[in-house]
Each structure stands twice: as C-alpha cells, then as structure tokens.
Amino acid sequence: MCTGSIREGGGALEDIVSVTPIGEPRHKITVAFLREKKLQHQPITCLTAYDYPSARLVDEAAIDIVLVGDSLAMTMLGYADTLSVTVDEMLHHTKAVRRGVKHALLVADMPYGSYHVGADDALRNAARFIKESGAEAVKIEGGEKRADLIRRVIDAEIPVAGHIGLTPQSVNVMGGYKVQGKSLSEIEQLMRDAVALDRAGVAFLVLEGIPREVAAMITEEVATPTIGIGAGPDCDGQVLVFHDILNLTFTPPAKFVRRYGDAAALITDAVHAFQENVVSHQYPADSESYHLSKETQQALETVLERKRGMRR
Ligand code: KIV
Numbered sequence: 001m002c003t004g005s006i007r008e009g010g011g012a013l014e015d016i017v018s019v020t021p022i023g024e025p026r027h028k029i030t031v032a033f034l035r036e037k038k039l040q041h042q043p044i045t046c047l048t049a050y051d052y053p054s055a056r057l058v059d060e061a062a063i064d065i066v067l068v069g070d071s072l073a074m075t076m077l078g079y080a081d082t083l084s085v086t087v088d089e090m091l092h093h094t095k096a097v098r099r100g101v102k103h104a105l106l107v108a109d110m111p112y113g114s115y116h117v118g119a120d121d122a123l124r125n126a127a128r129f130i131k132e133s134g135a136e137a138v139k140i141e142g143g144e145k146r147a148d149l150i151r152r153v154i155d156a157e158i159p160v161a162g163h164i165g166l167t168p169q170s171v172n173v174m175g176g177y178k179v180q181g182k183s184l185s186e187i188e189q190l191m192r193d194a195v196a197l198d199r200a201g202v203a204f205l206v207l208e209g210i211p212r213e214v215a216a217m218i219t220e221e222v223a224t225p226t227i228g229i230g231a232g233p234d235c236d237g238q239v240l241v242f243h244d245i246l247n248l249t250f251t252p253p254a255k256f257v258r259r260y261g262d263a264a265a266l267i268t269d270a271v272h273a274f275q276e277n278v279v280s281h282q283y284p285a286d287s288e289s290y291h292l293s294k295e296t297q298q299a300l301e302t303v304l305e306r307k308r309g310m311r312r
Pocket of ligand 1: 048068069070071072109206208229239240241
C-alpha cells in the first residue's frame, strides 16, 4: 500500500493518483495508476479505438485505456467474427491509434492464432506489438490455462491484460456468444481463472458477459483492476466498443450497450446532403471556389481575345 509521501516514476504519489481537475494538464496513464484507481475506488474508463481520428477523440475525452480490440475485425473490416483478423492487420490499426493517443494506456489485442501455437511464437508476436506499433500492453483471452504463458510474456517486460468470461475468440467452443458463469461449476472456474491471472500479474482483467454477482465477487477477490463489459456496475471500470456507443455497427445492440450518439444518422444525413447539393448544382458555391487575381484574369482575357482574332 502506497502513502502520499512515496514517490513513483519521479512524481509525488498524490500527483499520480489525484483526479485531474478539468483544464489541468493530464498525466500519462500507467498500469500503476490503474491499480491506484482501484484502491481509491475511482472508476476506470476504457473504450476501443481503431484508427487515428477515433483514437484522438477518445484520448482527448480523458478515457484511461484505449483498447485496439480485435473487434475491429467486425467493426472496421466487416468480418463475421474476430477469428480471421491477423497480427499484421492488428498492427496496422494499432500504429494509427498510437499516433492519436497521448495520455491513455494503449493496449492491443493479440488476435486468434497469435498466442495459441506455442510460447515462443506468442512472445515474438507480443514483442511485435510493443516494438512495431507502440502498444504499451497486450491483451490475451483465456483464464487459468493461459496463466503460464501470460507469466512468460510479462517476464519479457510486456504488460498483459487478461480477458475471461465470454471470450469471443472461443466462440466455436462456447457454441455462440453466450453469457458465461451461470452455474456453480462455471462460477468456480471463473474464480479460478481470475485468481490465476491475478497471481500471474495481469495489468487488468476484462470480465465479459458474466452475471453482475459473479463480477462483483471477482472484483472483490483480485488485486488487479477488473474492467467489465456486460458484467454489471460493480467492476473497477467499464469498457465499451466505440462503434457500439455511436450506432455504427449495423446490428442490434447487446443488452449491456448504451448508445451515447447516433453517428450513423449523422453520417447518412451529411452524405445525402452532399449528394443532393451536387446533383442540384448547389455545391460548390462561388465562395467555395479559388479565383484568379484581377491582373491574371485581365491578361488571360487579352490572350484569349488575341487567339479569337487570329482564328477569324
Ligand atoms: O475486442 C474488443 O473490443 C474487446 C472488448 C470488447 C473488451 O476485447
């Protein structure tokens, strides 16, 4: 437990843990800061971002964690699920997000297949996210059975976020996107998963698609911050998908999604207005056009007049 007099990372602890007043310069969010937030019962915020503009908007809105989720397979690339997105595709998006994020902790999802073949392969892929894309942590799905692998990645100086409950990369094993942890045996397994990852030293733990009561028990039990998605309000923080909160998914939202805006309507209206303006000759207006200077225009007139005279 830290006290106000302890110094970390060169700054006084109160500088690191205090909630930054509006208008004050923001601190860089670190894994240690997230732990302090849990201790101080300050909710942690996380949103996905997949490109430069969304990254800038999310970061500038003071969100703590920006996650380049493999959900980009669906939201950005139009795949049916997360399974086919590749390391190279994830790196491409993470690099763009890196350019837009200054303050938030930048976390990238390790996609399906990038850590399933062997530990050496997983380490190589995790290191690519750090070296090539500037991610500050990677996220790996799976509980107890991934604890040793996660320990190895952390030993290679790469912070790892865990992800248990409804893990979309296991969709074929789960037989669909179903709420997990509903029976006593499933709850026991989830607790074992959470404790194993906590002991392995995960930076934080995503709890997806589990009953509120189970998420609350896990949050109470582990030292690492829990970040819920469809896991109720008792987690240490919440994560949602950028496209979900803005109605950009083209699918009905899940129960836990709250829509904070309708970007689809905004974009559709703007695109229709442009289309109508062009076909009705209302765009561009003269004021939206470039013009010659008076002198050049007069000189051009003289040249054209001369040419017309020569043709006569
Ligand atoms: O890929 C993703 O967006 C995620 C979040 C839903 C946690 O993993």
